[in-house]
Amino acid sequence: MTSVPPRRRLAGPSPGEDLASARVHAESFRRLLDPLAAGHDRNERFSPRLLTLLKEQGVWSAVHGSAGGHPSLAVQCAWAEALAAACPATAILVQSQMTLAHTLALAGTPSARALVDEMRRGAITGWGLTEADAGSDVLSMRSTATRDGDSYIINGSKRFISNAGMATQYLIFARTAPERSSRAISGFLVPADADGFSIPRHERKLGLRASPTGDLIFDDVRVRADALIGGVGDGVSLALNTLQWSRPLIGAVGLGIARGAYEALCDLIGSEPGGVSVLSGARQDDGHGVADLVIEIAAARSLLYDVARRADEEGTLPAVWEASASKTFCTDVAMRVVCEALVIGGRAAVKPGARLERYFRDAKVTQIFEGTNQIQRNAIVKNLPTFSGEVGLVPAQSAVPLKAAVAAADLSMSVAEPVGPRVDP
């Protein structure tokens, strides 16, 4: 069994919403979102009205917590879950902002802190790690950042980047050294209006259609030296810390989709002749199918909030295996629940525009991004926990600086120090 890397200890909890009040707030916001979701998906764009609603209804301040504190992962999961039950694309927007603000606050440089303050007021940020030839295998990245006096000059491109075109700044990753090493990559903030920066195209996608996904091009983009987030060579550790926080949140999006699909199915069969007999158990085969959905959702919920509670109580990032397990299980449950609900729901469920049809397309994407579920399984195998006493026990953790997380290269989407061109770490 590999040794478990120490977990990053975080600043004290933010005196923001507690979990119970966050659930009430998030569920009431969900009711505003429900009627907008289908149009959102159909138009393949966020409505400006929704962005206004997110600000007016205090969503950004609720999810980011107060300045100087550390947000609660359980509270953020509750928001991601409730939003995804209505509109997974909106949940992904909010999830990405929760994750990036968390990463920037941890990095703590003046430019990062200033951006977090802007995000609390509603500014949108993007994150660019993936390239055309560097998805799971992050170290294949080709974009470069070259020091030039008191600036860096960035060249290269990123692909499949969420919030492309909506964001005012992007946290992007580029090589500051040529070798294939986790110390060769650094993170930079790039303003969307920088000279040489462009977004030439957006993807058309199966799911999460209202969440814009595009290419970022850097053509001699000059940024000031203080755009460097963390130190030179800290990019992989920054990315790993980001993923360790974001993966349970993607799990929460999966859980919300599963819940939304279950609710849609109950509405559908409850409104059809004969439906009552399914829900009352008179038609046992279909009734058992519904019971299985309940079991899966309840199990996913327990795992997710258990992971989040432990991270909040211990004041650390979730353990690697917990972050990956919660992402994988909850998003796999989302896919299974939606598929089963489609079968039970029958032809009404598969009509274009039907809620279940939309959840089906959205659920698939959650198994792919933020590290595919295969990559999560790799990370779990490399960070096997010991189960003794309370489930999920790992050795007592101590505070470690950001750089130490580089040692945990197997937390990544698939970051390794291999010799060959593309090797599973």
Ligand SMILES: Cc1cc2nc3c(=O)[nH]c(=O)nc-3n(C[C@H](O)[C@H](O)[C@H](O)COP(=O)(O)OP(=O)(O)OC[C@H]3O[C@@H](n4cnc5c(N)ncnc54)[C@H](O)[C@@H]3O)c2cc1C
């Ligand atoms: C809607 C959407 C939004 C996205 N937003 C962003 C964003 O904002 N920022 C960003 O940086 N990226 C973003 N991505 C990119 C996303 O993180 C990548 O798609 C993901 O990491 C997988 O990379 P890939 O698509 O290149 O697949 P590949 O890495 O090419 O993988 C292809 C297949 O091979 C499998 N595979 C690869 N390596 C291994 C291995 N070592 N072991 C086992 N199986 C393996 C994978 O699991 C997968 O099944 C987004 C993707 C999507 C779909």
